[in-house]
Amino acid sequence: MLKEIRIHGRGGQGSVTAAEVLAKAAFRDGIISQAFPAFGSERMGAPVQAFVRLSDKPIRTRAVIAEPDYLIVQDPTLFGQVDIFGGIKKGGMAVVNTEKPEDVDVPDGVTLRPVPGTKIAMEVIGRPIPNMVMVGAFAGMTGLVSLESIQEAVKERFGGKVGEMNAEAVAKAYNAAKQEK
Amino acid sequence: MANKLLSTEKLSIGCVAPPGASLVNKTGAWRTQRPVFKQKDCIGCRACDLACPEGCVFGDPKKKQFDFDPDYCKGCGICAAECPVDDIDMVMEEK
Amino acid sequence: MAETQEILEGAMAVAHAVARCRPEVIAAYPITPQTHISEELSQIVADGDLDAEFVKVESEFGAASVVCGASAAGARTYTATSSQGLLLMNEVLWNIAGMRLPVVLACANRSLSAPLSIWCDHQDAEAIRDCGVIQLYAEDNQEACDQHLIAFKVAEDRRVLLPAMVNLDGFLLTHVFEPTIIPDQALSDQYLPPYKAVLKLDIDDPATFGAFTEPDKCMEGRWMVHDACRRSLPVIEEASAEFEKVFGRASGGLLENYKTDDAETILVAKGSISGTIKDVIDEMRDEGTKVGLMRIKTYRPWPGEAVLAALKGAKQVAVIERGGSFGAGGIMTPEVKETLYDAGLRIPVSGFCVQLGGREVPPDGIREIIDRVSSGEKQTAYEYFRLKQELLPDLVPEV
Numbered sequence: 001m002l003k004e005i006r007i008h009g010r011g012g013q014g015s016v017t018a019a020e021v022l023a024k025a026a027f028r029d030g031i032i033s034q035a036f037p038a039f040g041s042e043r044m045g046a047p048v049q050a051f052v053r054l055s056d057k058p059i060r061t062r063a064v065i066a067e068p069d070y071l072i073v074q075d076p077t078l079f080g081q082v083d084i085f086g087g088i089k090k091g092g093m094a095v096v097n098t099e100k101p102e103d104v105d106v107p108d109g110v111t112l113r114p115v116p117g118t119k120i121a122m123e124v125i126g127r128p129i130p131n132m133v134m135v136g137a138f139a140g141m142t143g144l145v146s147l148e149s150i151q152e153a154v155k156e157r158f159g160g161k162v163g164e165m166n167a168e169a170v171a172k173a174y175n176a177a178k179q180e181k
Numbered sequence: 182m183a184n185k186l187l188s189t190e191k192l193s194i195g196c197v198a199p200p201g202a203s204l205v206n207k208t209g210a211w212r213t214q215r216p217v218f219k220q221k222d223c224i225g226c227r228a229c230d231l232a233c234p235e236g237c238v239f240g241d242p243k244k245k246q247f248d249f250d251p252d253y254c255k256g257c258g259i260c261a262a263e264c265p266v267d268d269i270d271m272v273m274e275e276k
Numbered sequence: 277m278a279e280t281q282e283i284l285e286g287a288m289a290v291a292h293a294v295a296r297c298r299p300e301v302i303a304a305y306p307i308t309p310q311t312h313i314s315e316e317l318s319q320i321v322a323d324g325d326l327d328a329e330f331v332k333v334e335s336e337f338g339a340a341s342v343v344c345g346a347s348a349a350g351a352r353t354y355t356a357t358s359s360q361g362l363l364l365m366n367e368v369l370w371n372i373a374g375m376r377l378p379v380v381l382a383c384a385n386r387s388l389s390a391p392l393s394i395w396c397d398h399q400d401a402e403a404i405r406d407c408g409v410i411q412l413y414a415e416d417n418q419e420a421c422d423q424h425l426i427a428f429k430v431a432e433d434r435r436v437l438l439p440a441m442v443n444l445d446g447f448l449l450t451h452v453f454e455p456t457i458i459p460d461q462a463l464s465d466q467y468l469p470p471y472k473a474v475l476k477l478d479i480d481d482p483a484t485f486g487a488f489t490e491p492d493k494c495m496e497g498r499w500m501v502h503d504a505c506r507r508s509l510p511v512i513e514e515a516s517a518e519f520e521k522v523f524g525r526a527s528g529g530l531l532e533n534y535k536t537d538d539a540e541t542i543l544v545a546k547g548s549i550s551g552t553i554k555d556v557i558d559e560m561r562d563e564g565t566k567v568g569l570m571r572i573k574t575y576r577p578w579p580g581e582a583v584l585a586a587l588k589g590a591k592q593v594a595v596i597e598r599g600g601s602f603g604a605g606g607i608m609t610p611e612v613k614e615t616l617y618d619a620g621l622r623i624p625v626s627g628f629c630v631q632l633g634g635r636e637v638p639p640d641g642i643r644e645i646i647d648r649v650s651s652g653e654k655q656t657a658y659e660y661f662r663l664k665q666e667l668l669p670d671l672v673p674e675v
Contacts, residue, residue, distance in 0.1 A: 023453050024283045033283060035453040039309070039395060039634070060416075060551030062448045064636055187475075187483060194437060195376035196497045197475045198487035 003144060004065045005052040007134075008084055009074035012044045014131030018072065019050035021153045022135050026054050028149035034059045047082045054144060070142065072134050073097060074117065079104060095138045097130050113141050113180075115173060124169040136170035140177025147174045208235065212256030214271045218248045222266040229260035229269060279463070279523070281455040286417040286444065287312030289456040290356075290382060293421035295326045296464040297380075297428050299354040300471075303331040303342035308394050309446035310358040310384035317354075336361035340368035340379075347377035348485050350476035352428065355379065358446055359386035362400045366407065372439045373408030373501050375486045378431035378471070379439040380424065381409075385547065385598075386446040387633040395634020396446040397598040398547065401575075402607045408501040410440035410508055411576040413546040415532075417456045419573075420444040422519065422527030425459060425468055429515040432471050436508040438501070443575075445548040447634070459523065467522045505577045512574050530579035532571040533586050535561060539568030541650045542587055543642075544612055545596040546572040549631065553596070556642040567646050572608070580615045587616060593625045594649045596642075600629045605658030626655035630662075637661070 005022070009015035016037040023035035031054050038049035051065045067087040071094040078084060085094065090109040097117030098104060106112045115137040117130030124133075132154055139145040150170050155163040187199050218229075218240075225242035237254050240247030249260070261269040291313050294302075302321065304314035321330040329346075333339045336357050343353035357365060362383050372379050383401050387393040401411060412427060414420035420442060427440035444450060475483065489497055509530065516528025534554055536542050543553055550571045557567050570586045572579075587593055593616075595609040604610075609627030616623050626649050630637045641662065649655070 020283075020285075020453050027281075027283045027455060032455060033453075035283075036447075036451055039447040039451060059454070061555050061639070062445075062452060062548050063552055063638055066638065192489075192493060192496055192500070193475065194500070195475060195485060196374065196487050196489060198484040200482040200484060202484065202487060 006068040024153040025149040136173035140174035291316035301346035340365035350473035393633035536568035
């Protein structure tokens with residue numbers, strides 16, 4: 001079982017942190033994981049990518065994920081600027097932060113799962129940083145990683161009140177996604 | 182030298198040498214001219230002492246008397262050139 | 277045993293592994309992609325979790341000079357750098373090796389300028405190949421951590437007394453989060469007792485380090501560096517075996533031979549690209565291609581005997597490099613050829629320069645190389661693999 005996830009966002013939206021938290025949470029669940037950024041373009045606002053691999057075997061490759069099973073898209077304004085769906089596998093899933101899913105041009109054989117990520121982030125955290133919400137929604141939709149592990153990983157990563165708020169946002173997104181599923 | 186790993190005969194690990202190893206190099210043999218410290222108009226400013234690249238000028242500023250160590254003086258003449266009162270002459274070395 | 281895996285960034289893992297070695301003086305200057313190592317170490321020292329002097333310096337030349345002096349004064353010392361920073365250390369590294377000081381450093385491998393690139397290749401480490409620094413290469417972050425303990429152990433061994441450098445691929449290891457064990461402190465202490473210098477600077481017993489030698493002695497001084505570096509080969513094997521005994525995992529050694537025993541085609545590589553190569557080898561083995569990988573873990577000293585033993589049964593060898601010698605060819609490729617030639621073997625060896633400046637070599641690239649050499653393609657010139665001809669201008673400009 002190798003699952004490859006590509007996260008698209010903009011510098012400052014916490015895409016790399018999302019990858020880190022997802023990898024740490026999966027590891028808590030007994031899954032071997034790897035997370036890394038697309039190196040070098042970490043400027044505020046610039047399109048960035050981060051990658052996560054989840055497997056039951058040690059992960060040896062460090063190649064950039066060219067044919068993902070899953071996409072997490074933090075910012076719908078990236079469509080048209082970046083080849084978001086490039087290489088996605090048939091039967092793949094795109095978890096997209098958008099309230100206008102009808103605007104997203106989804107390729108055949110790919111499932112679109114919209115999440116009002118920024119809205120949930122504003123409600124719970126009070127800041128438009130959707131990364132943890134998207135991780136929670138992803139977990140709820142795919143069942144690949146448990147809610148508890150993500151919350152633990154989030155608390156460990158941020159600590160204190162920020163950790164608590166993000167853990168709450170994760171739960172909200174996770175449960176909403178799960179119901180939808 | 183206390184450390185038994187160091188000797189002047191053989192190299193040591195890391196080419197570490199006992200201090201003062203260069204004293205065996207008597208650079209005075211290179212000299213074609215020698216300074217003559219006249220000790221007449223000396224004002225004790227130490228210009229000769231401080232300028233000597235070999236550190237072989239010595240003396241007492243209070244007594245206004247300086248001289249050089251012939252074992253190491255290369256005869257470069259910097260002391261004579263630097264002396265503000267022309268109290269040092271360079272003369273041909275006679276061996 | 278209190279050792280457990282956790283997911284953390286490579287550079288962080290290395291910093292904590294280094295702290296377990298209890299260096300007494302650390303000096304480093306930030307440079308991407310090394311910065312997280314020295315940043316975290318400075319945090320560990322500031323937090324009081326490591327009793328060390330962290331010296332902030334104005335450059336890598338300063339960093340190397342500080343660890344040179346501190347090591348000469350008898351301290352266990354560490355620095356980390358990358359790319360241009362390593363080249364700025366170059367002059368001092370030759371001195372450190374010549375003075376036989378067991379400084380340990382990490383190189384987060386990164387390309388050299390120009391053109392300016394922050395991404396990974398091995399040109400930086402290979403540019404200082406000949407200075408007498410022992411060079412180890414990690415495939416993953418666990419190995420990068422563990423090789424630091426082995427590096428200190430080997431460097432400080434009285435049969436060696438040389439600097440040692442752990443190479444970990446910039447970004448591909450330093451910035452990747454993956455399961456890694458930070459070596460346990462008690463086990464680390466057991467493995468690596470405090471450093472006791474053979475010769476050191478002492479104001480009560482003065483000495484000159486790296487003293488002036490005339491032509492009648494200099495050659496012997498340099499030969500001793502060569503000799504010590506060669507002597508470190510069995511010491512590296514010993515230290516690796518002891519590491520395995522203490523920690524229960526194999527991380528050191530000279531080479532890793534992956535499915536080479538019956539292999540007709542053997543690839544030679546070092547660093548993190550080996551992971552992708554192994555995945556391709558597994559696929560091609562399933563298809564019936566007899567292919568294997570000889571991964572170089574110890575690059576300096578050159579483990580000639582082990583290389584010969586691994587390669588002597590091959591029908592063809594492909595060396596995958598991340599650098600080269602402009603105007604000549606590869607760096608490792610001629611070394612592999614020399615080893616085989618001296619043993620009277622005429623196995624065809626092809627050299628491929630890949631991944632300069634961080635360019636990705638996807639699995640199909642590795643597969644292409646294996647297919648080409650396996651089909652008996654005779655390659656004599658060192659090849660810059662998948663060079664984009666369409667990017668090249670008129671190579672001799674008309675004025």
